[in-house]
Amino acid sequence: MRKISIGFISPYDAMVPMIEELKQGQTDLEISPEVGNLEKGVSIAKEMEKQGTDIIISRGGTAKLIRDAVLLPVIDVHMSGYDLMRSIMLANDHSEEKKALVGFSNITIGAASIVSLLEIDMEVVTLTDASEVETILTQLKEAGYTRILGDVVTVNAAARHGLNGLLIQSGREAILQSFEEARRLFKTLKKNQQLLRVLGQLVTEREQDFMIAAESGIVLFENWLSFERLPIASEELESLKKQVLEEGSSVLRVINDAEFPFSVQVNSWQDRNELLFSFFFKRISASTLELYGGKAEEINQLPQIVTESKAMKNIKQLIEEPLLAAEPVILVGKAGTGKQTIARYIHAYHEKKGYFVSLSIEELKKSFGELHSLNTSTLFLIVNKVSAALNVYEIKELLTIMAAQKVQVILSTEEMPSELAEALELHEAIRIILPDLNDRQEDIEFLVRQFLTEFHQSLGTQPIKVRDDAMEELKQIEWNGHLNELKAYIKKLALAEKDYVIEKSALQKTPVTSHVPRKEKGFIISEKDTLKTIERKIIELILQEEGYNQTKAAKRLGINRATLWRKLKS
Known part of the structure; x- marks a missing residue:
């Protein structure tokens, strides 16, 4: 007897490793997992239907859309009590955050019971319609909530609002139960596979945002991934169709006056007695751009930093000061102490709208052409090891140009030589020393x-x-x-x-196997160090030992706080 062919369409990536593990014991099932949420899941399901899949398994809103779009039996992976309990307990570990669970009644009824029974401090909000998500998340954010539990749609919306989303995932029990339901369905249900003629042309195209329409204007099929709906007006659609017919070939047009610039490619073909048009849309801008020797990113969510220790509490308090939004900063710390996370936090916390660019200081000149043309807000320069070939004067001039464009410069280094800071005119930059773990x-x-x-x-x-x-x-x-x-x-x-x-x-x-050699605490005096440099090293060591509390450090050093501040700035 042949195996039952099952297409498992997961709305999120983390479910796939569990499916791969659990399918090993299902000798009568041939399970093919794919990742696709909502409309993308529908597109994958239609392709699976064409390939002869017997049953599709998915979850939540994706399962509902697939059920309406294909003729195959569709099994919905139910959210079990174990799944709710696990996610609620996981979120509860983040004790300092205000937490809320947002979902439809099939989730929130059980969640409310768990929260009440275990006396967990968590708001449970019930949706009656998917359109309410954005409004509810806005209200929760204004009320001080920072962690949101929910399904894929809710978690993605939470990220857009700068909130920490925690996806309620389906566990092993729910997935195994869906396998059993697939066996039962296969014995009782067999539906004839049928394809829409327009999909025969569609599968030859690459997957992206597209629409298939008849000459009469009737939309036969549409799939939106990067756009919420059709991004151009009906008048422009008619203009594109007319141009395709006049030229007798594919037409590509770039739309620059939209909120997000995009291109649209239009084709036409004859389907029996009707002329059809395909419209393929692609955004031009990207949230992450590769530069020569670096990367430019749009950061829309505040990175998480842990600040239970005294040292990190002081650092967090400092980087949230309004002054830190524009002043040059030097982050000093060993590899792995989180310097880039702190830099990203400064960028996101102070709500900068441009790119966060990270690159090695040696590559600044080569990347400057691209960097200069971008809308850059923060330049994160990594100083690994200063070589003799480094043209410090040239770098200073480039940094001067960036400063004139209101770009904040943040340097990352394990140890910042005072001579380099002087040469780059960063001797008055705010220094933050990150403690070892x-x-x-x-x-x-x-x-x-x-x-x-x-x-x-x-x-x-x-x-x-x-x-x-x-x-x-x-x-x-x-x-x-x-x-x-x-x-x-x-x-x-x-x-x-x-x-x-x-x-x-x-x-x-599982023992720890470190490839990083141990280093003695303290500081090393080089034969090239001046008295001023040695004094600086002593001050930084005392500051670190006192959790960056300047009052305590000054007392230990036998000077007043104003003198300490002056020495740090010099």
């Missing part, structure tokens, strides 16, 4: 929770908690690779663990 013991627990949440969302990993004794052991490890090393280790644990809790035994089975 080993000096942030209070942050480790919250960092681990943050990483587990991230891997659960992006990779579909199972564990959502670390047992207390295991967490204590994590705090005792010397993290020479700092945040990068901790994150890589938690990822390894999360991928290996198939249960919801990481036990201490898991740490013993």
Whole structure:
């Protein structure tokens, strides 16, 4: 007997690894997982129908749309009580945030019971229509809520509002149940496959935003991914159709006067007795641009930084000062201490509208042509190792041009030589020294929770908690690779663990293997250091030991706070 062919269309990426794992034991099923949310899922389902798939499995709104678009049986992966409980408990670990769960009644009724029974501080908001999502999220943001639980549509909308979204994912139990339902359906239901004639032409085109319309103007099919609806007026559509017929070939037109510039390519073909037109749309602008030796990004969401430790609390307080929105900043810290995250936080917190550009200082000249033409708000320059070939004077001139364009310069370095700061005229820049992870013991627990949440969302990993004794052991490890090393280790644990809790035994089975050599604390005096440089190193070391509290540091150094500030600025 042949295997049952199942197309599993997941509305989010993290479900796929779990499907791949669970399908191994289903000897009578041939399961093909794909990722596609809403209309994209519909397009994938239609292609699967053409290829002879027997049954489609999907979830939520995507499953509903697919059911209306194809003749195949469609199974909806139900959201179980386990799924709700797991997501609510995962969100509850972020104790300092105001949290809300937003969804339709099929989710919120059960969620409200769980929240009430476990006495969890979480708002539960019920939707009656999908159009309410944007309004409700705006109200929640104004009320101080920062973490939103919900389905794919809600989480994507939350990201647009600058909120932290947490997707309620389907667990192993719900997926296995959908496999059993597929077996039952296959025995009782067989529907004839039928294709729309227009799809025969459509599948030869690349997947993107498009519309198929008849000469009469009737829309036969449309698929919007980057656009919410048709981005041009009906008059312009008629003009494009007329141009295609006059020229007898494909027409490409660029629309520059829209909010987001885009191109539209129009083709025509004869389908029996009717003339049909295809319109393919593509946005021209991108949120991320590759530069020579760097990258330009549009950052619309505030990066998460953990600030339980005294040092990080002080740093967060400093970077949120209005002064930090424009002044040049030098971030000093070892590799892996989170310098780029801090720079991105400064950019997002102060609501800069232009690009965040990151590149090596050695590549500034080569990238300057592209950089100069962009709407850049923040220039994040990475100073790895200053070579003799570096033309400091030239870089200073380029930075002067960027400053004139109101671009904030943030330098990232493990150690900033005072001579280089002087040469670049950045000696008065605000210096922020990022502490080693080993000096942030209070942050480790919250960092681990943050990483587990991230891997659960992006990779579909199972564990959502670390047992207390295991967490204590994590705090005792010397993290020479700092945040990068901790994150890589938690990822390894999360991928290996198939249960919801990481036990201490898991740490013993998976030892930390650091490739970063240990370094002694303190500072090194070079034979080239001047008295002023040595004094600076001593001040920075005392500041670090006092959690960047300038009053305490000044007291230890036997000077007043004003003198300390003057020495830091010099």
